[in-house]
Amino acid sequence: MTEIMEDLVAKAEENVGLVIAGIFIFSIGLAVVEFLWEWHKNKLTKRRLGEMLSSFMVFIPAQLTEKAATAVFIGGFFVLDSFIPWQIPVNGWTTLLAILVIDFLYYWEHRWEHEIRLLWSYHSIHHSSPIYNYTTALRVSFIDNFVTWVFFLPAIAMGFHPVVVLIAIVFILTYQFWIHTELIQKMGWFELVFNSPSHHRVHHGSDELYLDKNYGAFLIIWDRMFGTFQEEVFRPTYGLTKQIETINPVKVHFFEYINIFKDLRKARSVREFFGYLFKEPGWIPKQSEVVKEPSGEN
Numbered sequence: 001m002t003e004i005m006e007d008l009v010a011k012a013e014e015n016v017g018l019v020i021a022g023i024f025i026f027s028i029g030l031a032v033v034e035f036l037w038e039w040h041k042n043k044l045t046k047r048r049l050g051e052m053l054s055s056f057m058v059f060i061p062a063q064l065t066e067k068a069a070t071a072v073f074i075g076g077f078f079v080l081d082s083f084i085p086w087q088i089p090v091n092g093w094t095t096l097l098a099i100l101v102i103d104f105l106y107y108w109e110h111r112w113e114h115e116i117r118l119l120w121s122y123h124s125i126h127h128s129s130p131i132y133n134y135t136t137a138l139r140v141s142f143i144d145n146f147v148t149w150v151f152f153l154p155a156i157a158m159g160f161h162p163v164v165v166l167i168a169i170v171f172i173l174t175y176q177f178w179i180h181t182e183l184i185q186k187m188g189w190f191e192l193v194f195n196s197p198s199h200h201r202v203h204h205g206s207d208e209l210y211l212d213k214n215y216g217a218f219l220i221i222w223d224r225m226f227g228t229f230q231e232e233v234f235r236p237t238y239g240l241t242k243q244i245e246t247i248n249p250v251k252v253h254f255f256e257y258i259n260i261f262k263d264l265r266k267a268r269s270v271r272e273f274f275g276y277l278f279k280e281p282g283w284i285p286k287q288s289e290v291v292k293e294p295s296g297e298n
Contacts, residue, residue: 057249059138073149077162102168109151130239137180205236
């Protein structure tokens with residue numbers, strides 16, 4: 001039985017792996033085209049190149065810690081799996097179902113990263129760039145690698161094989177790279193179901209209309225179902241509602257942590273202390289009015 005399961009997992013991994021490889025190659029090609037297009041349009045100003053370099057520099061620590069983080073969450077998946085007495089069969093259809101489940105879980109993970117300040121502390125890094133191109137997709141916190149896997153544990157508890165869950169996660173993360181561009185405009189019927197560059201540009205906008213919208217990864221249906229969908233009606237203003245005004249990768253990485261630390265020092269009670277950590281970004285004690293921070297992309 002174990003050999004049969006391993007064979008099925010291998011086949012599922014191979015099939016979805018081909019799709020992931022295709023998306024990756026397509027994305028790299030688009031990134032090259034985008035760079036040439038920006039160069040041709042004289043968009044590569046000193047400031048823009050600085051922001052692009054900053055995103056690369058922020059990405060380096062995430063890459064350096066990726067293997068350690070991967071070991072943590074793979075270990076967590078298999079430990080939980082050992083306690084689950086049921087197992088969903090592994091085949092092409094259940095792999096597609098796993099992708100659907102992981103996409104749903106990602107929606108809520110992503111939404112909570114915008115609604116809970118402690119989670120926003122690392123996710124805000126991804127939203128801090130005032131430009132929007134494929135380098136923006138690389139601007140992610142190394143802390144993200146150690147936290148987000150927890151949100152996918154329900155898929156293991158449902159009985160999906162850990163390897164299938166990992167395949168689904170890699171698929172939706174790979175998919176999201178190509179939507180970080182202004183090169184591709186609206187895509188018609190495709191956008192009724194799937195996430196697109198237009199939908200994700202809205203997510204990265206700091207305009208009032210666009211704040212906290214379009215959390216989806218692969219699919220946009222969750223946003224349509226839960227009232228967080230917004231069509232792109234004008235070019236977004238990218239970045240945070242209060243721009244950080246720096247391309248220093250260290251400052252980019254830690255600016256929100258510093259802000260939280262300053263607020264925690266002002267806390268006058270346990271309630272305020274935990275409010276600064278777990279309420280929405282911009283929460284102010286004893287005031288009914290909340291100053292919104294973007295939430296913005298993620």
